[in-house]
Amino acid sequence: MDAFTRSFPLEDIRVRAGGDGRTVEAYAAVFDTPTEIHDQDGHYLETIDRRAFDRTLQGAAPAGSRSTWNVQVLYNHGRTLLGTPSDRHSIPIGTPVEVSTDNRGLLTVTRYNKTPLADEILETIRTGAVNAQSFAGRFLRSDPGRAPRMGWRPDASGKLKTVRRQEIALREYGPTPFPAYPDASVIGVRAEQLAELLGHMPEDERQRLADMLRTGTPLESPPQGTPAGPPATGDPAPEAGPAAEDPPAHGHSARQQIAWIKLRAEIKARKAGRTL
Structure with missing residues (x-):
């Protein structure tokens, strides 16, 4: 299936107290929260199952000779404000320290690199200018499964179809300047097509x-x-x-x-x- 991005406005994204001030804690996904979506699957309500990340976290966690998480941390999915590829933003800004799930959602703990870009983003988090975290990946299993050819649409009464995301392959996560979950999904979808149109x-x-x-x-x-x-x-x-x-x-x-x-x-x- 195609890649998707999702963003969540989280007032509790924060730099962890103590230490060197370079460790950021934030949720990248929230479970069991119906959210109105407009994307290539149509117009519908989406919920993320609390077990959706179980398998991908098992595969991404440090194991054997690999001492780091197999997940990248990028600002705005490595793209510019308009959704076009960005060389600067394509450089990872940090390294995952912990990625886990709890009753609320997918919790990430990230140690930011000592680079000019990471320093700029850390400052925006400290001041509250950026308070959203997003993730990108693929929806491997959903209920219902595939969307209709023309995408999900409201029924005659205006009721939206509810799609439950049951398994997600996590590719990367990181802070985003877009604080609204539905709007961020519109911006993130089909970025390559949008770049051509621009x-x-x-x-x-x-x-x-x-x-x-x-x-x-x-x-x-x-x-x-x-x-x-x-x-x-x-x-x-x-x-x-x-x-x-x-x-x-x-x-x-x-x-x-x-x-x-x-x-x-x-x-x-x-x-x-x-x-x-």
Whole structure:
């Protein structure tokens, strides 16, 4: 199955008292907490089973000649704010000291490296500027199993399907600047595709999206009665097809902005004679 990322807002992420001030404790996942998700599996409620990490932790724990955990610690999954690959963030910022489960979730204890990047992130944790931890991996077993072809969708009454993640292969974890669990899943999913779409954007639009994602607040509203973010001058109107969601009357979210980026990229690709 495809890789997934999940982030949790945790006020109790903290630098452990005593010692050299470089050991951070935080949960990377929370159990039995239904959370609304929008990702490649659709729109649904997700819960993580308290035994979901048992097998992956057994395989990742130090054993034999391996004295360290076989799990990486990366800031924002080794990516930039926009989700594109980052050479700097791809360097591990720390080493796991302990990764275990308790009644609440997946608890991590990490000793941060003595590097400029790790020092910067430690400072943001101390000041409370970053208070979320996330993990990346694969969902190996879920109930129900695979999502329908078009993904999970609310039923006629608006009720969301509940998907229980029963087994997860943990690849890496670390602090993230995105404090909202559902929003972080949108940003983290299909990062490679998003990077390609961003390549079609002018620099000022990329900066606009970066500002919106960093602050988590809506940007200025479009004029009343006009769509949010019209196509650039000279772009043809999109071909008729399934109706998209109406633009909001007041501002627009990161999810809607990304959808509009994809629409514009598809229009330009169509003009160039190719399909994304």
